[in-house]
Amino acid sequence: MGDIHQTVSTRERTAELVALRESVEAGDAAGTERQRAKGKLTARERIQLLLDKGSFTAVETLRRHRASGFGLEAKRPHSDGVITGWGTVEGRTVFVYAHDFRIFGGALGEAHATKIHKIMDMALAAGAPLVSLNDGAGARIQEGVSALAGYGGIFQRNTAASGVIPQISVMLGPCAGGAAYSPALTDFVFMVRGTSQMFITGPDVVAAVTGEQVSQNGLGGADVHAEISGVAHFAYDDEETCLEEVRYLLSLLPGNNREAPPVEISEDPADRRSEALLELVPADGNRPYDMRRVIEEIVDDGQFIEVHERWATNVICALARLDGQVAGIVANQPMSMAGVLDIHASEKAARFVQLCDAFNIPLITLLDVPGFLPGADQEHGGIIRHGAKLLYAYCNATVPRIQLILRKAYGGAYIVMDSRSVGTDLSFAWPTNEIAVMGAEGAANVIFRKRIAESDDPDATRAAMVKEYKAELMHPYYAAERGLVDDVIDPAETRAILGRGLRMLRTKHAELPARKHGNPPQ
Numbered sequence: 157m158g159d160i161h162q163t164v165s166t167r168e169r170t171a172e173l174v175a176l177r178e179s180v181e182a183g184d185a186a187g188t189e190r191q192r193a194k195g196k197l198t199a200r201e202r203i204q205l206l207l208d209k210g211s212f213t214a215v216e217t218l219r220r221h222r223a224s225g226f227g228l229e230a231k232r233p234h235s236d237g238v239i240t241g242w243g244t245v246e247g248r249t250v251f252v253y254a255h256d257f258r259i260f261g262g263a264l265g266e267a268h269a270t271k272i273h274k275i276m277d278m279a280l281a282a283g284a285p286l287v288s289l290n291d292g293a294g295a296r297i298q299e300g301v302s303a304l305a306g307y308g309g310i311f312q313r314n315t316a317a318s319g320v321i322p323q324i325s326v327m328l329g330p331c332a333g334g335a336a337y338s339p340a341l342t343d344f345v346f347m348v349r350g351t352s353q354m355f356i357t358g359p360d361v362v363a364a365v366t367g368e369q370v371s372q373n374g375l376g377g378a379d380v381h382a383e384i385s386g387v388a389h390f391a392y393d394d395e396e397t398c399l400e401e402v403r404y405l406l407s408l409l410p411g412n413n414r415e416a417p418p419v420e421i422s423e424d425p426a427d428r429r430s431e432a433l434l435e436l437v438p439a440d441g442n443r444p445y446d447m448r449r450v451i452e453e454i455v456d457d458g459q460f461i462e463v464h465e466r467w468a469t470n471v472i473c474a475l476a477r478l479d480g481q482v483a484g485i486v487a488n489q490p491m492s493m494a495g496v497l498d499i500h501a502s503e504k505a506a507r508f509v510q511l512c513d514a515f516n517i518p519l520i521t522l523l524d525v526p527g528f529l530p531g532a533d534q535e536h537g538g539i540i541r542h543g544a545k546l547l548y549a550y551c552n553a554t555v556p557r558i559q560l561i562l563r564k565a566y567g568g569a570y571i572v573m574d575s576r577s578v579g580t581d582l583s584f585a586w587p588t589n590e591i592a593v594m595g596a597e598g599a600a601n602v603i604f605r606k607r608i609a610e611s612d613d614p615d616a617t618r619a620a621m622v623k624e625y626k627a628e629l630m631h632p633y634y635a636a637e638r639g640l641v642d643d644v645i646d647p648a649e650t651r652a653i654l655g656r657g658l659r660m661l662r663t664k665h666a667e668l669p670a671r672k673h674g675n676p677p678q
Contacts, residue, residue: 180217180234187258194236196329196351197395199254200237202289203204205399206252207243214241215278216271233259236267237292240275242284245406248418251279254289256330263293264335269306276313283412285322287402290339290352299338307334314341319514322409326402327352327388328395330372340387344405344463345512347378347388348398354381354388386467386500405461408475408482409515416516417482422456426479426655430454433647437524439588441563444490447472447522450562451485454478454651460485463508469493475517479655481662484512486573489523496571499542499645509549518556519660521574544677547572551579552674556661558654561585561641567593576640581664582641582657583641586650591635597622 181200191198191283197205203212219236237259242251253275264272279286309672317323318341327347331354339345339354347354355376362368362375374380381388392398410417430453437445452458453473460476469492474485484503488495512519528539550557550572559573559580570591574580585591597618604621635641645653 176234177217179516183256184258191257194351196257196291198258199256199289199291202326202328202395202399203239203241203243203252203254205396206287206402206549207245207250207290208247212241212252213243214239215275216240217578219267219271225540236265236271237263238268238271240271242275242278242282245403248406248411249284250287250406251275251282251284252287252289255292255329257291257293264303264306266306268301269303269309272306273309273313276310276317278314279321280317281498283321283414285324285406285411286317287324287326287406288325288338288342289328290331290335292335293330294333294335301596304334307338310338311341314338319413319510321412322406322515322676324402324405326398327354328398332356332358344390345381345388346390346398347381347393348395348403349378349391349393351395353377373565382464383466386504389463392468401461403570405475408461408477413514413516419480419482420477421480426633427652429648430651430655431648433650435648437562439563439587441526441588441590443629444494446491447487447489447495447524450522451476451487454654455485456480468498470495470498471501471505473505478520478651478658481658482517483520483658484508484517485520485522488525488573489642490524493529494526495524495564496526496529497543497546497572498534499537499539501548502539502542502572506545506549509546509553513549513553513555516555518661519553519558519574520654520658521557521559522579523559523561523565523570523573525566525569525573526564527567527569541677543568543572547578548674548676549588550574552668552676553579554664554666554668556658556664557581558661559583559656560650560654561589561591561635562647563588564588565589565591581661584650584653585632585635585641585644587632587644588646588647589632589635589641591640644646 172405183198188198216405217234237256238253239256242249244250253272276286284540314323323342324344324346325342327339327345329352331339331352333356336354336356350373353372353376359370359375362370377555378388378391381389390398390401392401407420408417433450433453436449436453451460455476455478460474463475470489472485472487472489474655476483476504486508501509509519528534541592557574559575559582561584563586565573571577576583603625604617608614608617608621632644636644
């Protein structure tokens with residue numbers, strides 16, 4: 157009589173596993189078509205675009221939720237709506253999690269959250285960047301408060317990893333309610349026009365509470381957050397371009413705060429002269445020019461990635477390489493509001509300085525600033541408090557810092573933009589520099605007010621006093637004579653001089669006083 161128990165071979169079990177994995181990876185065909193109809197890729201397709209080909213290793217692919225009620229017990233798909241794992245970008249390890257909108261609309265439940273917690277813990281332990289590909293409908297309402305607790309665990313880990321590993325959030329679909337806070341805690345937020353939105357309360361709630369009618373994109377679309385709110389650092393027209401730019405950004409960042417950014421030697425000569433700089437920047441301080449052109453002339457191969465390009469456009473924050481070494485560039489933009497500093501520009505530059513300092517990225521500050529923006533709205537909005545954020549960030553930064561003054565550098569804005577007095581390591585100036593408490597016209601009106609008022613020809617007297625003030629206190633060598641500028645340089649030699657300075661400062665070591673943490677202005 158034969159054995160009633162049939163033994164299943166290892167080969168058969170393996171075949172079952174392969175079939176199961178293939179089914180899980182393929183996902184729901186109808187759900188895939190729904191993604192396609194919205195112009196969106198699937199979670200796995202996004203991961204394939206982000207990571208080097210064939211490098212992805214998934215974690216907890218077969219995880220399923222254990223919740224019951226509201227029909228959940230009858231629907232327990234593998235992965236539970238989020239794909240987690242690690243791979244490489246240009247050969248360097250990167251951790252990733254991607255919401256799968258085909259499963260529960262990418263909504264977060266307890267098992268879903270636990271998978272994310274695990275991959276975040278792994279990224280922090282390994283000291284490697286974490287990229288989240290967000291396309292989810294928020295908390296899984298059927299699981300109640302357990303879902304909310306899952307968000308809390310994500311936020312706690314975002315905060316623990318802040319300044320330790322780079323964290324990048326890529327918005328590829330909706331992100332509403334509490335889910336929006338995790339991207340806000342990360343270092344960079346990418347969005348795709350038309351398909352990604354972020355808001356705390358959606359259009360229906362806004363309409364019910366305020367009566368205001370607004371679309372999802374009008375409330376929290378990519379352009380809104382890239383231009384108005386400043387929530388998004390980058391916005392692109394399609395997912396492919398967006399993910400390619402994420403890869404480029406990762407190539408400029410270290411794996412963690414204990415490493416230096418990767419060096420990539422360029423064929424662009426380190427000592428290259430740039431005669432174009434003699435023409436790009438007008439000597440007349442009232443004539444605008446595009447600071448981006450100056451940056452292109454200075455950095456390797458003219459390549460840089462601008463952070464918050466369309467928000468607070470009066471200041472530029474960019475990452476680039478100079479002599480192969482990654483550097484963060486903060487620069488006034490005379491093409492926008494004459495390069496003046498205001499509330500948003502101060503906030504934008506302050507956070508960028510903090511980011512560079514956290515990840516060992518040297519700072520180059522390019523000045524052409526007429527001061528802080530005057531006005532009741534700025535004062536009432538807290539320009540003192542917000543301007544102090546930038547001042548605090550520079551004073552607190554221990555990375556190599558180089559200041560370059562192209563033209564105007566007036567008043568408090570000169571001090572705040574990494575002046576010698578707040579700790580810059582090297583300060584250079586072009587022969588077109590004007591470093592002063594304020595512009596000559598304003599200064600003359602204050603100093604010589606009585607003489608001008610009593611003059612038979614006030615206009616002629618004012619013009620003479622302006623000329624005298626410029627000759628005495630605003631000539632190109634005034635600051636250099638007092639040691640506030642290390643040297644006045646030929647603009648054409650800017651690239652070579654900045655490169656030599658960065659090479660010298662590469663071994664800089666500075667320590668802050670022992671403390672739990674500072675208390676920066678908010």
